[in-house]
Amino acid sequence: MRMKRVDIMKVGVIGIGITKFGEIWEQGLRELLLDAQLRALNDAKIDAKQIDSLFTGNMIAGLASGQLHIGAMAAENLNLNKPSVRVEGACASGSLALRQGIAAIESGSADIVMASGVEKMTDISTEQVTTALMGAGDEELEGFNGLTFPGLYALLASAYMKEYGLKREVLAEVSVKNHFHGARNPYAQYQSEITVDTVLNSTMVADPLTLFDCSPITDGAASIILASEKTAKKMGAEVYITGSGLATDTLSLARRKSLLRLDAGINAAQSAYKQAGITAKDVSFAEVHDCFSIAEIYAVEALGLAKQGEAAQLYTSKQTYFDGKKPVNTSGGLKACGHPVAATGIKQAIEATMQLRGEGGKRQVKGATTGVTYNVGGSGGTACVHVFKKMK
Amino acid sequence: MRMKRVDIMKVGVIGIGITKFGEIWEQGLRELLLDAQLRALNDAKIDAKQIDSLFTGNMIAGLASGQLHIGAMAAENLNLNKPSVRVEGACASGSLALRQGIAAIESGSADIVMASGVEKMTDISTEQVTTALMGAGDEELEGFNGLTFPGLYALLASAYMKEYGLKREVLAEVSVKNHFHGARNPYAQYQSEITVDTVLNSTMVADPLTLFDCSPITDGAASIILASEKTAKKMGAEVYITGSGLATDTLSLARRKSLLRLDAGINAAQSAYKQAGITAKDVSFAEVHDCFSIAEIYAVEALGLAKQGEAAQLYTSKQTYFDGKKPVNTSGGLKACGHPVAATGIKQAIEATMQLRGEGGKRQVKGATTGVTYNVGGSGGTACVHVFKKMK
DSSP states (O other): OOOOOOSSOOEEEEEEEEOOOBOOTTOOHHHHHHHHHHHHHHHHTOOGGGOOEEEEEOSSHHHHTSOOOHHHHHHHHTTOOSOEEEEEBTBTHHHHHHHHHHHHHHTTSOSEEEEEEEEOOTTSOHHHHHHHHGGGSOTTTTGGGTOOHHHHHHHHHHHHHHHHOOOHHHHHHHHHHHHHHHTTOTTOSOOOOOOHHHHHHSOEEETTEEGGGBOOOOBEEEEEEEEEHHHHHHTTOOEEEEEEEEEEOOSSGGGOSOSSSOHHHHHHHHHHHHHHTOOGGGOSEEEEOOSBHHHHHHHHHHTTSSOTTOTHHHHHTTTTSTTSSSOBOTTOHHHHHOOOHHHHHHHHHHHHHHHHHTOOGGGOOTTOOEEEEEEEETTTTEEEEEEEEEOO | OOOOOOSSOOEEEEEEEEOOOBOOTTOOHHHHHHHHHHHHHHHHTOOGGGOOEEEEEOSSHHHHTSOOOHHHHHHHHTTOOSOEEEEEBTBTHHHHHHHHHHHHHHTTSOSEEEEEEEEOOTTSOHHHHHHHHGGGSOTTTTGGGTOOHHHHHHHHHHHHHHHHOOOHHHHHHHHHHHHHHHTTOTTOSOOOOOOHHHHHHSOEEETTEEGGGBOOOOBEEEEEEEEEHHHHHHTTOOEEEEEEEEEEOOSSGGGOSOSSSOHHHHHHHHHHHHHHTOOGGGOSEEEEOOSBHHHHHHHHHHTTSSOTTOTHHHHHTTTTSTTSSSOBOTTOHHHHHOOOHHHHHHHHHHHHHHHHHTOOGGGOOTTOOEEEEEEEETTTTEEEEEEEEEOO
């Protein structure tokens, strides 16, 4: 159908569901996804039949479980024969599922949509996972030559630290803060606090990044149910998505214009902010992609929470804690909450929703009205940003 | 934004590009995709910068090339940093990319979209391809127990032949007709005619299906450029997509209600016809998913070109040839044109566009006004149908 723009986008969040993140031995890929789906339906208080369309993010099941075609699986789980599509954009797959769900509602083809992300990563060896994840980079230019993701982000960290004088112990503060939050999040993989020394003294993975700079390998799933503004209002939804930004960049670091920033992240943020009619000043909190500690530094700068090269100040002044001026990763981030790749983008959306609903428990951000999520694929080949608003 | 429905959907096809299908040794995954993308841009006579959004279907590159994150690659190929997403629904991945492209235009987030499909399948062994393709089925119920796709479709063929008395030599007519068309299609993998005896006397793959009942392993890529009705009209487009239907079913055959039909195909067709405001009688020709000969029988029945159990008549009376009453697979189908999995759905759309533009050459359907494409994932876990109309 043809349509005309009336005002900025508003898509309601009517249900959220998330599994425990971690090494989940008692559930396979299908059961993990189903678990999150049922929790979301329960939260939304709707019947599965009310869902018009499903989008599911998944990255490595083809390699880790021999299972592709996850779209059909997601529908079958709920005994539905509705339109259901798998989307993949490496570690940003979850946000892409969310974005396609929004598009389905905006296009008028669906009124209620389920967007999910699922990843089962602990059934194969660490070497196999590392190889599978390298599919997010440039196989010909990077993977074939032996680069892995810790190595790619170590190159970014080295370039940034040299250019802006970021100190090693300040970089470590990212992980310390995220573990502090994880310790206050019941669904996080690691619910223990750490210190700067923990980070500095842990095993070197790729200089300068140590084990505690790196997000872990994780099983998990997350589902979110969206509805058109009209339906969401009728159902009493408190939280609405008002901006969605997506941008891409070269797969390989070698072809980037700069190693000091992720242009896809900057472009996605600007696009989402513009659509939502906000600026960085309006952001109450952010859930960002800290696959490695340095990635959070790039994220807060891409989101405009700090100027280029100046993110360190946020960490030395402890502003990114849940009770600080600019809370970042109250879920514990990828570092402490865990990083079941394609589930991460949906988890970020769920954390944003929980914070805006006032369900943040011991990590609740007081007076939060606007949250943003920032999800990255690969070393920045894809970035997807969403803006969440409390409207009640 | 909010929008209101004005009338049925009309999205214009402003450019098409397809590589030669076959064993393409001189191009890798990236180059194949780029080749199709550039051909489509050339056909549309637009600059890459005019593209607002990209959707790319791919199924097995993670397994065959170690490369995921194809969305970013598709944008990088054209030096774009625009939104770009990979979608996967097994062998229906191409149609899903097309459908998501339509949704992007209908949602108002894009005016011009590129939808592509690419698959590089000949770089690994036949055994590895067969295993990778099995990701389209139910890994736990089917793949783990040794079933492969020839086996799954052999089960369907056996059930159908027993129930409806379909004769072996009539089933072979599907491949004979598709090779006849392939011999008249310059981009087809196999451009040679065969006889019923060729099919009956070829190597048994999975009883009753022989080698010539099975589509081949193929490299290839295809791209299509879509635009909003307004922009497409301005650019003089002749062909418009007026219906898009997508439905799912269980991954495994064991959980289906019947083995005699593909319910996802029936539901997708009805949904697309309804949106386009047509019935089966309006269909001038169909491009359908003949991954195995029996699949075309199910397809023509799902599309309503024959009643359930009566498709044989279409083949004994030779009606499905390009100059018959109900032309099917004028491209040569998956059998003769080749089946680079995720490229197939886009190839079907390109063949439909060529026929409606009158560019069908030696296989041109005379007076064609309405074409449908029917693309299946797995053994029917996903089915996606599109309706194409000539409007000039």
